[in-house]
Amino acid sequence: MSRAHVLLGLTLSCLASLGVAASQQSRGFLVDGEFDVVPVLEPAPAKGDPRYETDRTIFRATRALKGSPRWQLATADADYSVPALMNDFSCAAGVQLTPQSAPELAALVQRAGADTGAQTGHAKEVFRRDRPFVIDRGPVCQAPAQLYDERAHHMSYDYPSGHTTWGWTWALVLTAAIPERAQEILTRGRAYGDSRFVCGAHNESAVEAGMQSASATMALVSTKPAYQAALGEVRAELAALRAGGAAPARDCAAEARLLEQRVMPRLPR
Numbered sequence: 001m002s003r004a005h006v007l008l009g010l011t012l013s014c015l016a017s018l019g020v021a022a023s024q025q026s027r028g029f030l031v032d033g034e035f036d037v038v039p040v041l042e043p044a045p046a047k048g049d050p051r052y053e054t055d056r057t058i059f060r061a062t063r064a065l066k067g068s069p070r071w072q073l074a075t076a077d078a079d080y081s082v083p084a085l086m087n088d089f090s091c092a093a094g095v096q097l098t099p100q101s102a103p104e105l106a107a108l109v110q111r112a113g114a115d116t117g118a119q120t121g122h123a124k125e126v127f128r129r130d131r132p133f134v135i136d137r138g139p140v141c142q143a144p145a146q147l148y149d150e151r152a153h154h155m156s157y158d159y160p161s162g163h164t165t166w167g168w169t170w171a172l173v174l175t176a177a178i179p180e181r182a183q184e185i186l187t188r189g190r191a192y193g194d195s196r197f198v199c200g201a202h203n204e205s206a207v208e209a210g211m212q213s214a215s216a217t218m219a220l221v222s223t224k225p226a227y228q229a230a231l232g233e234v235r236a237e238l239a240a241l242r243a244g245g246a247a248p249a250r251d252c253a254a255e256a257r258l259l260e261q262r263v264m265p266r267l268p269r
Contacts, residue, residue, distance in 0.1 A: 028111055028113075028115035030115045035220050036122070037119040037216050040216045044206075054204070056132070058267075059133075059135075071199075074195035074199040075141040075142075077191075078141060078142045082110065085109075091248045092189075094184070095245040097241075101245060102238065104230070105177070109169060113169045127157065131202065141198070159203065159206040159209055160206055160209035160210040163193070164214070165210040166214075167192035168193060168211045169214045171189025171192075172215065173231070177231060178242075197263075
């Protein structure tokens with residue numbers, strides 16, 4: 001079996017867990033062997049590495065957020081589905097996003113996400129780092145069973161974070177489509193990633209690696225003529241939607257205040 005088929009299998013499995021129908025799943029924009037994100041990423045922290053202990057400190061400290069509004073946001077952000085992500089980014093985009101109102105956007109992010117998801121899935125298999133709740137005890141905002149890899153018969157790996165990769169892919173595509181909303185979109189994308197260590201499902205280093213994996217992969221994806229053509233369609237779609245679309249259904253002022261809150265604990269120097 002070729003590496004392309006292995007990565008495609010990982011990606012389709014990931015997209016299925018995100019609630020993406022099989023008919024909507026795509027092979028992405030990249031071809032086999034065109035890019036490998038693993039050499040771009042820092043190796044996953046290991047025992048004896050200061051980053052390993054920093055991750056443990058962050059996990060233990062952020063368990064105190066359980067029950068808080070930020071914990072509730074992290075719990076909501078665990079929903080990977082396309083409708084959920086479109087709703088998550090609606091305040092940042094300044095208009096209510098749905099698969100029905102912005103189908104070109106949904107299709108483009110899913111296709112780009114096939115590439116970013118494949119790279120992160122490959123990196124997970126290379127680094128094979130345990131999730132934080134496997135190393136230390138503490139509440140997690142998702143049931144651990146939801147993070148179990150049924151095909152591999154073990155807990156899915158931590159590094160890089162697939163949720164963060166997916167959310168940052170949305171943030172990068174939306175920023176390219178609505179650059180005047182870049183500040184709001186990238187802030188929400190960062191918060192979506194942070195929700196993974198608030199939740200306790202990922203280490204903080206895995207969140208950083210998920211953002212880096214998506215950014216590095218999208219740097220190449222964005223050069224493809226097919227991507228650029230699809231992005232033009234998305235820009236036109238969102239411009240029309242923002243001119244006459246519905247306002248976000250969320251309480252955007254409350255969300256903005258929540259995103260301003262510090263979630264990273266102050267670490268010892």
